[in-house]
Amino acid sequence: MSQTTVAVERSPRRGRGIGPAVPAMLLLALFFIIPVFSLLLRSVTEPELGLQNYGELFATSTYARVFFNTFMVATVVTAVTLIIAYPVAWLLAIMPQRHANLVMAVILISMWTNLLARTYAWMVLLQRTGVINTTLMKLGLISEPLALVKNLTGVTIGMTYIMLPFVILPLYATIRAIDPSTLQAAALCGAGRWQAFRRVLLPLSAPGAAAGGLMVFVMSLGYFVTPALLGGASNMMLAEMIAQLVQSLLNWGLGSAAAFVLLVVTLAIYALQIRFFGGMR
Amino acid sequence: MLLSYRKLGGLRIALWAITLAVCLFLLVPIIFIAALSFGSSQWLIFPPPSWTTKWYHELFADPRWLQAAMTSAKVGLLSAALSVFLGLLASFALVRGSFPGRGILRALFLTPMVLPVIVFAVAIYALFLRIGLNGTLVGFVIAHTVLGFPFAVIAIVNSLEGFDKSIEDAAVLCGASPLQAKLKVTLPAIKLGLFSAAIFSFLISWDEVVVAIFMASPTLQTLPVRIWGALRQDLSPVIAAASTILVAFTLVVMALAALIRSRMNK
Numbered sequence: 049m050s051q052t053t054v055a056v057e058r059s060p061r062r063g064r065g066i067g068p069a070v071p072a073m074l075l076l077a078l079f080f081i082i083p084v085f086s087l088l089l090r091s092v093t094e095p096e097l098g099l100q101n102y103g104e105l106f107a108t109s110t111y112a113r114v115f116f117n118t119f120m121v122a123t124v125v126t127a128v129t130l131i132i133a134y135p136v137a138w139l140l141a142i143m144p145q146r147h148a149n150l151v152m153a154v155i156l157i158s159m160w161t162n163l164l165a166r167t168y169a170w171m172v173l174l175q176r177t178g179v180i181n182t183t184l185m186k187l188g189l190i191s192e193p194l195a196l197v198k199n200l201t202g203v204t205i206g207m208t209y210i211m212l213p214f215v216i217l218p219l220y221a222t223i224r225a226i227d228p229s230t231l232q233a234a235a236l237c238g239a240g241r242w243q244a245f246r247r248v249l250l251p252l253s254a255p256g257a258a259a260g261g262l263m264v265f266v267m268s269l270g271y272f273v274t275p276a277l278l279g280g281a282s283n284m285m286l287a288e289m290i291a292q293l294v295q296s297l298l299n300w301g302l303g304s305a306a307a308f309v310l311l312v313v314t315l316a317i318y319a320l321q322i323r324f325f326g327g328m329r
Numbered sequence: 330m331l332l333s334y335r336k337l338g339g340l341r342i343a344l345w346a347i348t349l350a351v352c353l354f355l356l357v358p359i360i361f362i363a364a365l366s367f368g369s370s371q372w373l374i375f376p377p378p379s380w381t382t383k384w385y386h387e388l389f390a391d392p393r394w395l396q397a398a399m400t401s402a403k404v405g406l407l408s409a410a411l412s413v414f415l416g417l418l419a420s421f422a423l424v425r426g427s428f429p430g431r432g433i434l435r436a437l438f439l440t441p442m443v444l445p446v447i448v449f450a451v452a453i454y455a456l457f458l459r460i461g462l463n464g465t466l467v468g469f470v471i472a473h474t475v476l477g478f479p480f481a482v483i484a485i486v487n488s489l490e491g492f493d494k495s496i497e498d499a500a501v502l503c504g505a506s507p508l509q510a511k512l513k514v515t516l517p518a519i520k521l522g523l524f525s526a527a528i529f530s531f532l533i534s535w536d537e538v539v540v541a542i543f544m545a546s547p548t549l550q551t552l553p554v555r556i557w558g559a560l561r562q563d564l565s566p567v568i569a570a571a572s573t574i575l576v577a578f579t580l581v582v583m584a585l586a587a588l589i590r591s592r593m594n595k
Contacts (some may be wrong), residue, residue, distance in 0.1 A: 065421075068421045071418055079472070083455065087451060136351050154352045160532070162575045164575075165359070165576050166358060168572055228332035231333075266445075269445070272446065272447050291542075310445055311445065311448050
């Protein structure tokens with residue numbers, strides 16, 4: 049009986065029920081897919097047909113420097129956020145619920161606070177006459193203000209701040225899902241704390257760390273606002289370079305090529321993540 | 330015993346110390362900005378010599394800030410409405426449809442969320458330059474709808490999947506038309522999902538900077554674009570006041586949303 053109804057439901061038309069999705073498909077086709085593809089097309093057609101834009105992008109030392117800066121900052125930010133986030137996610141996963149709610153509220157408030165407001169805060173905190181420099185000088189730790197902003201130090205501090213929640217949350221979810229008895233078993237089998245951490249907790253939480261780390265790495269590669277405001281003119285990162293090429297220099301061919309490189313790297317990393325860890329959770 | 334809170338011993342103190350430090354690290358800059366917006370120092374010296382509300386007066390005296398806030402609100406509301414409407418229709422297709430490629434369509438609907446925003450910003454900027462939508466309200470709304478739509482789909486698909494379709498079928502059996510059944514039975518049942526979708530897509534638009542920078546004209550700017558422009562000139566305390574209002578508004582929306590959600594759940 050149920051088999052026949054299934055057959056009846058399926059038989060009239062293939063593609064049943066796709067109708068309501070058509071308006072959204074149109075929106076995305078017209079204003080997302082076509083624009084992105086035609087942008088990528090411009091990278092091989094402007095100023096003339098060929099791959100010379102990519103050649104220029106990788107051969108010019110100024111652009112190579114931007115790629116290097118971008119990968120450096122993304123790598124350092126990913127490493128630092130993972131190290132800082134791990135203990136927080138760990139404690140958050142096992143602490144009493146009422147404390148956990150408070151810590152979680154802090155993380156969510158920070159995440160939903162306007163990005164510009166947070167970046168502005170760091171611009172003020174890190175400037176030459178800012179609180180951090182004046183405090184360090186009062187304590188006599190330094191005699192001259194440190195250059196903490198308009199360079200890659202500033203970008204790294206600001207990005208670490210912005211990205212922390214994106215590592216804490218997936219790590220927290222993973223550690224919370226680990227059965228505590230596996231660690232009891234490790235202890236019963238005579239594992240010391242360090243051994244239990246290194247051989248049991250760390251491997252079991254690795255998928256969460258990888259998911260969060262890859263997400264932060266990818267987001268950092270394409271980040272625009274924070275690097276543009278906390279970095280200096282000589283320490284540009286990829287997203288700002290794309291914007292400048294297109295908006296100020298009107299070099300659409302080169303700008304599109306840089307955008308395409310960013311897109312490919314991003315998609316490749318997501319594909320890796322899905323291949324090895326079964327998608328984002 | 331690494332996953333037992335009581336048996337962590339000394340390690341527990343160490344983990345707490347790090348966690349508290351991180352919480353401070355996350356909160357202090359936000360509080361700092363709010364404090365500075367009431368400080369009297371033009372050079373943002375902290376602690377400020379005295380307290381004042383003059384930066385807020387300056388902010389409200391400048392009609393450009395107010396205009397920018399109005400634009401932000403308009404763009405946010407319109408793109409949220411559009412995202413929810415399109416997201417609702419799309420979710421029906423994703424949850425109830427039986428067409429080939431449903432999984433692919435679902436993935437496609439979420440791509441604006443994972444693609445680097447700068448790539449989308451440049452691409453839509455190029456298109457809008459060509460068709461004359463740059464610097465227009467319509468342009469802003471379309472661009473922000475593309476960015477908010479995935480969040481609406483996630484929220485609505487989740488609640489639609491949790492809704493038992495046989496209730497809707499029962500309404501049809503009792504004589505309601507399929508549309509009536511959807512409007513009067515299904516929509517009220519998934520209102521929580523619709524509500525979350527609206528809040529998310531509004532906040533996405535309200536806080537969005539990158540696309541907005543490309544889209545803006547000197548006469549049509551959202552609040553984040555105006556702050557961005559001011560930031561590139563100097564670090565005036567007026568920006569602290571504007572940022573504080575922006576953040577306060579987001580917090581109020583989130584608190585209201587939580588309140589309404591708990592009311593709806595009852």
